Every structure is written in C-alpha cells, then in structure tokens.
Amino acid sequence: MYDKTPVYPHLQHLAWAHEPLKSIYVFQRLLTTVLLVPFWVIYYAILPRSFxxxxxxxxxxxxxxxxxxxxxxxxxxxxxxWGTRDPTQEPDEQSLKETRFAWVPPLPAELYTGIVNDLQVTPQKVGTFIWPKHPPASARLRGIVTSGDVGLSSEHLEAGGADSPLPLIGLYLHGGGYCHMSAHEKSGTSRIPRRLMEDKLFREIHAVEYRLLQHAPMPGALQDAAAVYAHLVTNQLGARKCPDGKYPEVEHQHAESIEGHGNQRELIEPFISGNDDPSHAPVGPVHLTHANPDPITAAHRPRVILIGDSAGGNLVLALARWIRDEGVLPGPDGMLLLSPSCDPSHTLPQVPASRRPRPHADTDYLLDTPEPRALLSRTFLGHHPVEMVYSPYISPASEWVLSAFHGQEGLEDLEPFGPHEDSRDYRDECIKTYDCPVSGIRTCPNGHSPTTNPYIRLPRGMGLFTDFPRALVVVGDAERLEREVAALERALEHDGVRVRMVWAKDAVHDVLIMAAWDERVREGIWKEIGRWVHEIAAE
Structure with missing residues (x-):
C-alpha cells in the first residue's frame, strides 16, 4: 500500500507527506490499526448483534x-x-496474466469538441488493459486494423456456441476518487472486469488507464475515456463519418448488402475473404462511405456498455453526456453504474450541501473530512473556476443541478433513507431490484440555472439526462453515497431513461471490489447484473 511516489504539487503543504515523516506516520497508523483488530473482534463478539x-x-x-x-x-x-501507476508508461508484459495492453491514439482533432476541448489540458495517447489476454477461441477474427503504434486490434466477431461470451464489449472506468487505483489487472478494482469475464457476459472489456488528478486535472480523464470509446466505435465497430462530420449509428441487425459497391468490396476484401493475416490489412483505418458494408459483421456487431464504479461511475456519466451533447459518435448501449459518485460538489465549502453531512458515517469506510476532500476536488478542477463543480459533467446529482433542471421535484430524494424501505422486500440474498417507471419528461425549465451559472447549459433544449442509454444502478443502503445515487435514479427516471435499481442490504460503498464481504449479497448483485446484460444482448 505504501506510496513511494514523489510528493504531488497539491500535497506539498502537508508536513507528513515528506520523508521521513511520511514513513513514520504510515508505519504508526498501520501498527495501531493492526493492534486494534483483536480488540474489535473481542468487543463485538461479546456484545449482542443489535450493537x-x-x-x-x-x-x-x-x-x-x-x-x-x-x-x-x-x-x-x-x-x-493507493494502487496507482504512471499512465504514460507501458506495464511489464510479464506482469500481465489475464489481460493484454495496448495504446490508443489521442482523441482525434475532429472530435475535440465541447468540454474536452481545453487549452491547458491536451489529449494524449491512452493505455488500455484488454480482457481477456487472448480473444475467445470460439470467435472468428474478421480483420486487424492498426494505426501507428496503437496495436489495438479491430475484431468483427461472429457469435459462437452457447458457452461463448455474449456479443458485448465493455469499456471499464475504475474507481478511486480520481486519485487512487489503476486499470491494471492487479488493482483491487479489477475484481469487477474479472468477474464479468468469468461469467462470460462480455466478449472483451477495455479497462482505461485514464489520467488521475495528480497527472492532469479535468477534462484529462474524460479526454482519455472519450479517446478509447471513439477508437472502439470507429475502428472496431465500423462507424464511418458522414458528410456532415458525424458518425451514424452502426445498426445491430439487417444491414444492407454491399453488392454493387465494387470499390468498397475491394477495400475490405482482406477482411471478409477469410484472410486473417494482419500483414495483408491496409495501413491505417479503413474508410468506407457505406455505414454497414458487411451484413454478416453488422448482424453480429458487439454492443458497447460503459462500466464504472465509484469515481469511474462519475466518469461514465460524463462520457455519456459528452457523447450525447456533441452528437458526433454513436451512443453506447448501456451504463453499468456501481455505487457511482454523482455529487462531488458536496466537498466544497461554497456549496450549501457541504454543510449537510452525507449519511451512514458509522457504517461505511468512506471518509467525509471536509478540507482534504475539498482539496482533491479543487485540484481536479485545475484551472477552471470553482463554479465548474456545478456542471452536470461533474455533479449531475447535486442539489444545484437538480434544482436547475427539475425544480423542487428534483430535490425530493436528497434526504437519507437509513435502511432502505419501500413496498418491495429484500430477497433471500438481501438484494432488492426493480425497474423504475419512466416519466419521459424530455425538456427542462427555460431558466438554465437559479443563478445563471454558465457551466449549467442546455444543449439543444434537452433535459438533464434526455437520450442517455439505459442504466443498471447498484447501491448499498449502508453507504455514504446513498442519497446522491437515489437522486440520480430519480433524475434519470424523470428524463425518460430506462433504469433498473439494485439495492444491496447493509452493503457499503463499492462492495464488489471488497476483498471479502457477505458473498450471499455479492452473488445476488452479480446475478442481477448478469440478467440485465443478457437482456441487452437479446434485444
């Protein structure tokens, strides 16, 4: 756990961040914590369970x-x-047993629009850890397209037998508060893509090694996530730019035949004639003027699901918003949000909500100390003014944003629930699942913000979550993010998004990455995730 990296600029003021004080503090903290373990065991073994x-x-x-x-x-x-690595360096290949590493080029200039267009934070190539290490044996390689040093394959795969992975591709954004963890397979957060692959829910999962706040403030992480997503849909799923500069949706089924498009067939012949030798592939991306040149490919086009836990869930929501707002890329097919962080604005003292502590301080491991959390949020904002924290790209479930888009109705779910109660009982595995009703109210009030905040804007007159992909949201009723996740669910429902909520009884934040927990609860969550993913694959 001990972090040997140099002191980051935003932590220079911390006396204990400098050696040798750093080593002394970390050692004593670990030692005293270990000594407390037998006391906790004896104490709670003696007391009744009600305590x-x-x-x-x-x-x-x-x-x-x-x-x-x-x-x-x-x-x-x-x-x-905790568990970080330099995103500009390749990992040791010997350390990778379950994944393969590849570079994705920086976000193309033609997609450098909206919030990702920043004069001080520029796009860079992005590392990805791709699960599994080798493509499934049951899949047929359709071709390989490389560009420069990307090294990322473009695989159009046919569905295999009953034991084959589903025709889905996942883009995974790990949690860690934008300052911890990594996409490396040895990171604790990799328990999520590992289990998804073990359950054969995805053909591939691309875990993005996005830049943490110590390497780049916002929108660095979003630029990295957008670069990998753009590379997937253009190079791997066949999306081609139209004359208007936008990429049309790649149809899942019933693509038109390419007969009569001779020049196009010549261009893609190496990919559909059974020649799997990468040396015969054309150099650079394949440019087609027809959206779906190959009916076999289109019929089995893998769908893309964005996956994120904790801060990764926050980044998934930002990526889905950028895709929707800019309208230049096909949208994803779903969002798997696991304890998503959706109100970082809570950390700053300028925000009224900061004076109201988050719930469940006694039952979750997340800390809520105001000053350190405010420092991290301010570092994440970088050169942007503090008002930027109110942006829906950062705090979509904040009190400020919800009141701006949904009025007083948007604030109804901001109070803590305690143990979650409604008309549905928890099942034996302590899981409660339900599909939320869809309101379909697709516009929001004319006032963009109660104080005309320039960072709350209304693209093309749409609501806060209009045209977002369907979502599965997992949350524990003992975690500190319960209130904001419940508000997120209501906001998604308000704008017509298909949402399925999975409540985990007595579960803490991001319970699926814990080294150990009540396996009955976790298996219940995985069962619901599997059911939801299969529904997407079947549509």
Missing part, C-alpha cells in the same frame, strides 16, 4: 470496514495514494 453497526454484519465485515476507514486516513494526512 453492531448493522445487525447482519459478521465480525469480519466489521473489522474490514473499521480497518479500511482507519488506514484511509493516511491519504488525508500524508497524501498517500
């Missing part, structure tokens, strides 16, 4: 939460970051 943070919790769960919470303090006091 535990949640009566359903085992002693192991209690120790995990308390241990993680205490150790997390080293980030606030000594600036220690």
């Amino acid at each position: 535990r943070p949640r009566p359903s919790w085992s002693i192991t769960q209690i120790v995990i939460v308390k241990f993680t919470k205490r150790v997390s303090k080293v980030t606030e006091v000594a600036g220690v970051t």
Whole structure:
C-alpha cells in the first residue's frame, strides 16, 4: 500500500507527506490499526448483534470496514495514494496474466469538441488493459486494423456456441476518487472486469488507464475515456463519418448488402475473404462511405456498455453526456453504474450541501473530512473556476443541478433513507431490484440555472439526462453515497431513461471490489447484473 511516489504539487503543504515523516506516520497508523483488530473482534463478539453497526454484519465485515476507514486516513494526512501507476508508461508484459495492453491514439482533432476541448489540458495517447489476454477461441477474427503504434486490434466477431461470451464489449472506468487505483489487472478494482469475464457476459472489456488528478486535472480523464470509446466505435465497430462530420449509428441487425459497391468490396476484401493475416490489412483505418458494408459483421456487431464504479461511475456519466451533447459518435448501449459518485460538489465549502453531512458515517469506510476532500476536488478542477463543480459533467446529482433542471421535484430524494424501505422486500440474498417507471419528461425549465451559472447549459433544449442509454444502478443502503445515487435514479427516471435499481442490504460503498464481504449479497448483485446484460444482448 505504501506510496513511494514523489510528493504531488497539491500535497506539498502537508508536513507528513515528506520523508521521513511520511514513513513514520504510515508505519504508526498501520501498527495501531493492526493492534486494534483483536480488540474489535473481542468487543463485538461479546456484545449482542443489535450493537453492531448493522445487525447482519459478521465480525469480519466489521473489522474490514473499521480497518479500511482507519488506514484511509493516511491519504488525508500524508497524501498517500493507493494502487496507482504512471499512465504514460507501458506495464511489464510479464506482469500481465489475464489481460493484454495496448495504446490508443489521442482523441482525434475532429472530435475535440465541447468540454474536452481545453487549452491547458491536451489529449494524449491512452493505455488500455484488454480482457481477456487472448480473444475467445470460439470467435472468428474478421480483420486487424492498426494505426501507428496503437496495436489495438479491430475484431468483427461472429457469435459462437452457447458457452461463448455474449456479443458485448465493455469499456471499464475504475474507481478511486480520481486519485487512487489503476486499470491494471492487479488493482483491487479489477475484481469487477474479472468477474464479468468469468461469467462470460462480455466478449472483451477495455479497462482505461485514464489520467488521475495528480497527472492532469479535468477534462484529462474524460479526454482519455472519450479517446478509447471513439477508437472502439470507429475502428472496431465500423462507424464511418458522414458528410456532415458525424458518425451514424452502426445498426445491430439487417444491414444492407454491399453488392454493387465494387470499390468498397475491394477495400475490405482482406477482411471478409477469410484472410486473417494482419500483414495483408491496409495501413491505417479503413474508410468506407457505406455505414454497414458487411451484413454478416453488422448482424453480429458487439454492443458497447460503459462500466464504472465509484469515481469511474462519475466518469461514465460524463462520457455519456459528452457523447450525447456533441452528437458526433454513436451512443453506447448501456451504463453499468456501481455505487457511482454523482455529487462531488458536496466537498466544497461554497456549496450549501457541504454543510449537510452525507449519511451512514458509522457504517461505511468512506471518509467525509471536509478540507482534504475539498482539496482533491479543487485540484481536479485545475484551472477552471470553482463554479465548474456545478456542471452536470461533474455533479449531475447535486442539489444545484437538480434544482436547475427539475425544480423542487428534483430535490425530493436528497434526504437519507437509513435502511432502505419501500413496498418491495429484500430477497433471500438481501438484494432488492426493480425497474423504475419512466416519466419521459424530455425538456427542462427555460431558466438554465437559479443563478445563471454558465457551466449549467442546455444543449439543444434537452433535459438533464434526455437520450442517455439505459442504466443498471447498484447501491448499498449502508453507504455514504446513498442519497446522491437515489437522486440520480430519480433524475434519470424523470428524463425518460430506462433504469433498473439494485439495492444491496447493509452493503457499503463499492462492495464488489471488497476483498471479502457477505458473498450471499455479492452473488445476488452479480446475478442481477448478469440478467440485465443478457437482456441487452437479446434485444
């Protein structure tokens, strides 16, 4: 866990962030935490279950939460970051057992529009860890397209047997508060793509090694996520630019025949004649004037699902918003949001909500200390003014944004629930799932913001989440983000998005990345994820 990286500029003021004080503080914090473990075990073994943070919790769960919470303090006091790596460096190939690494080129200039267009934060090539290490044996390689040093294959695959992965591609954005973790397979967050692949829910998952705030403020992370998504839909899924400069939707089925398009067939012949030798592929991307030149390819076009946990969920929402707002790329087919962070504005003292603590301080491992969290948010904003935190790209479920788009109705879910209660009972695995009703109210009030904030704008007269892809949202009813995730669900529902909510009883934040937890609860979540993904694949 110990972070040996140099002190980042935004942490220079922390006395304990400098050696040798850093080592001293981290050592004593770990030592005292380890010494507390037997005390916690004895204490909660003696007391009745009703005295535990949640009566359903085992002693192991209690120790995990308390241990993680205490150790997390080293980030606030000594600036220690967890499980990070330099996004500009290739990993050691010997360290990769489950994934392959590839570079994706920077976001093309033609897509450098909207919020990603920044004079001080420029796009760069992006590393991705691709699951699995080798393409499934049941899939037929349609061709390989390379560009420069990208090294990322373009595979048009036919569906295999019943045991084959679904024709889906996942784009995974890991959590970690924009300052921790990595897309590397050894990171704790990789438990998510690993399980998705084990369950054969995806043919491939591309985990993006986006820049954390210590390497680039916003919109650096969004530029990186957008670059990988753009590369997937243009090079791997066959989206081709129209005369208006936009990429049309790539149809899932019933593509037109290419008979009569002789010059196009000559161009793509190496890809449909069974020649799988990459050396025969044309150099650079294949440019076609027809949106769907190959009916076989189009009929089995893998769909794309954006996957994100915690801060990665925040980035998924921002990426989906950029795709919708700019309208130059085909949209994704779904969003898998696992304990998504959707109100970072809460961290800044200028925001009224910061004076209202987030719920479940005693049952979650997330810290809510105002000053350190405000420092990270301010660093993430970079050269942008503090008002930028109100942007729907950053805090889409914040009180300010919801009131701007949905009026007083948008604020109804801002109070904590405590243990989540409604007319639906938890099942045996302590999971509660339901599809939210869709309101379909597709516009918002004429007033862009209660204070005409320039960072809350209304692209093409649409609502806050109009035209967003369907979503599965997972949240624990013992986590600190419960209130903002519930507000997110209501906002998505308000604007006509198909939302399925999965409530995990007594679960903490981002429970799927925990090293250990109540496996009955986690298996219940994975079961619901599998059901939802299969529904997308079947449509």
